[in-house]
Amino acid sequence: ASQHRLWPEIEKTVKQQVAMARMGIGECGSGWQLFAEDGEMKMYRREEEIDGMVVDPLKAVHVVKGITGHEVCHHFFSPQYRYDWETTLEQMTVLETISDDTLLFLQTHKRIWPASQRDVVFWSHIRKLPNDQDRDGPDIWTVVNNSTGHPDHPANVGKCVRIFLTVCLLCQTRVNPPKDGTPLSRENVSCKITYCSVVNPGGWAPASVLRAVYKREYPKFLKRFTAYVTNQTKNKPIMF
Numbered sequence: 088a089s090q091h092r093l094w095p096e097i098e099k100t101v102k103q104q105v106a107m108a109r110m111g112i113g114e115c116g117s118g119w120q121l122f123a124e125d126g127e128m129k130m131y132r133r134e135e136e137i138d139g140m141v142v143d144p145l146k147a148v149h150v151v152k153g154i155t156g157h158e159v160c161h162h163f164f165s166p167q168y169r170y171d172w173e174t175t176l177e178q179m180t181v182l183e184t185i186s187d188d189t190l191l192f193l194q195t196h197k198r199i200w201p202a203s204q205r206d207v208v209f210w211s212h213i214r215k216l217p218n219d220q221d222r223d224g225p226d227i228w229t230v231v232n233n234s235t236g237h238p239d240h241p242a243n244v245g246k247c248v249r250i251f252l253t254v255c256l257l258c259q260t261r262v263n264p265p266k267d268g269t270p271l272s273r274e275n276v277s278c279k280i281t282y283c284s285v286v287n288p289g290g291w292a293p294a295s296v297l298r299a300v301y302k303r304e305y306p307k308f309l310k311r312f313t314a315y316v317t318n319q320t321k322n323k324p325i326m327f
């Protein structure tokens with residue numbers, strides 16, 4: 088994929104997004120407010136508007152026992168699972184298979200009354216990163232989704248308003264080996280998940296409605312998605 092026209096943008100965006108995701112909330116700059124908490128899951132947002140449109144950056148951190156970063160990223164990246172966990176998805180098309188780790192998607196999502204229906208075109212890239220903090224620690228896995236244009240799907244032609252998003256899912260696997268030297272099982276692994284997103288709604292949508300949707304949809308999405316991965320992997324060998 089390194090000769091593809093999008094490759095330079097993919098390289099730059101992945102490095103930028105991973106660096107941001109790895110920063111703690113405190114280092115990320117001020118203004119983050121905790122808006123949802125459920126057990127290990129903590130959701131933060133910053134209230135930001137561009138041309139009067141809500142583009143609140145979101146950062147969620149979660150720790151889930153019994154699954155690995157590779158398993159979380161694999162189920163987030165691969166199209167064949169998406170209708171199972173993405174509840175607001177109406178239509179998903181893979182426009183281009185750029186390589187086995189990079190796909191181009193067109194998605195339309197359910198309408199958020201009273202705003203118009205939204206669609207989005209984005210490249211999605213999955214990558215394993217060396218764990219440069221802890222040499223012999225397990226690898227870090229990430230999926231970055233970033234809006235892009237596409238000649239056959241110009242923005243705002245049909246009934247949908249084109250939205251623009253950048254999403255980074257960063258997963259760090261933790262292994263606590265069993266004391267008595269028994270083989271590793273799912274009780275000995277957990278995954279620290281960081282989900283960052285910035286969504287520009289692309290056209291007018293009432294700030295109050297958008298903020299209420301985000302407040303409801305993001306926690307629902309992360310809980311549902313992680314429960315889905317747990318359920319899909321529970322009787323399968325661990326994917327590191």
Ligand SMILES: Cc1cccc(-c2n[nH]cc2-c2ccc(F)c(-c3ccc(S(=O)(=O)CCO)cc3)c2)n1
Nearest residue numbers: 173175196197199205207232250254301304305308
């Ligand atoms: C989880 C969430 C947060 C904020 C809004 C909503 C939502 N509610 N009703 C419609 C949507 C909606 C509209 C347009 C979109 F592009 C996405 C959208 C959300 C996430 C992603 S992703 O890249 O994180 C996962 C791939 O679908 C892509 C598109 C979601 N859902």
